[in-house]
């Protein structure tokens with residue numbers, strides 16, 4: 366057996382299940398705010414596309430995906446991140462992936478040079494796949510903390526020279542899961558400069574980029590930062606995007622990677638063996654989804670309403686504010702996060718995720734401690750009920 370498998374931690378939801386095992390809530394009706402699975406309706410026109418193209422199931426898909434899909438992705442990227450018309454070539458700069466999860470994981474296998482001191486940097490707290498990707502690619506995960514005092518953003522100035530020298534890949538997550546913080550274009554440019562100086566790859570997980578609250582200021586992305594600072598061929602830069610959150614299509618497993626064409630070329634070779642080509646039916650449905658923004662704006666509106674309602678209810682009892690983007694509230698809890706999550710479930714039948722399940726000890730602290738993650742994915746009325754129950758629970762702590 367691959368000994369690196371032993372390094373994988375139980376997934377946070379297994380830990381959560383164990384935490385809740387002895388509880389027996391009396392309140393009627395369980396509400397789960399623990400899982401980041403979108404619950405709004407999938408767009409009807411995407412479902413129509415799937416229904417109308419089912420006969421395509423009798424074909425093997427190309428790993429590279431249909432050119433129409435890659436064209437749709439390039440058009441979307443150009444419009445969304447205000448890239449120049451010549452910035453991306455659909456033949457060279459993009460690849461469809463079967464959801465960003467498998468891509469974030471397999472990417473490290475493709476690009477880590479197996480040396481004893483190889484590091485993959487990642488935020489802390491973090492999306493758990495990054496750590497597994499590091500272990501299974503033979504690298505060591507190295508965490509950079511994103512803490513309250515720093516608005517839950519990375520501080521690249523804190524990372525020392527030796528770490529940058531050993532860094533082969535850095536994962537960034539913007540908007541962040543679980544923090545909701547958005548890395549500014551200025552910070553992204555700073556990171557691009559560091560990647561040029563020390564020659565490492567930036568893997569920018571942007572799968573929450575379309576869930577934001579001000580139509581006039583969408584979160585910045587790595588590709589626009591690269592173009593702005595003159596890195597017009599996106600050297601060392603790769604972005605990961607997904608239809609899961611943007612279009613409420615998590616079951617379709619549709620996303621893409623885009624950026625540096627040398628990296629994309631190698632990753633295509635890797636993926637030919639990896640074998641996660643997107644089914645033809647899903648490719649056609651994805652084209653429809655990337656070509657439409659109306660449903661994405663409507664989706665954002667639903668989250669805006671939920672955040673407004675939930676924050677309004679919670680504000681009198683706990684320090685809470687609208688995140689930069691995404692669909693999570695990252696609450697700083699007045700008691701230990703495991704106790705908070707367990708007692709909240711026991712007393713109010715609401716499940717939230719303890720922050721420490723999403724983080725590791727690094728630099729002597731565990732930045733997920735005393736935090737819980739609330740995913741506002743349930744319908745508005747359920748989110749309101751959950752917020753009222755959380756309020757009741759918090760009142761018992763005073």
Ligand SMILES: Cc1ncc(COP(=O)(O)O)c(C=O)c1O
Nearest residue numbers: 401464465466492542572607609
């Ligand atoms: C930060 C982050 N990245 C990537 C993913 C994977 O999304 P998908 O594989 O559905 O594209 C998730 C899913 O929850 C996530 O939270």
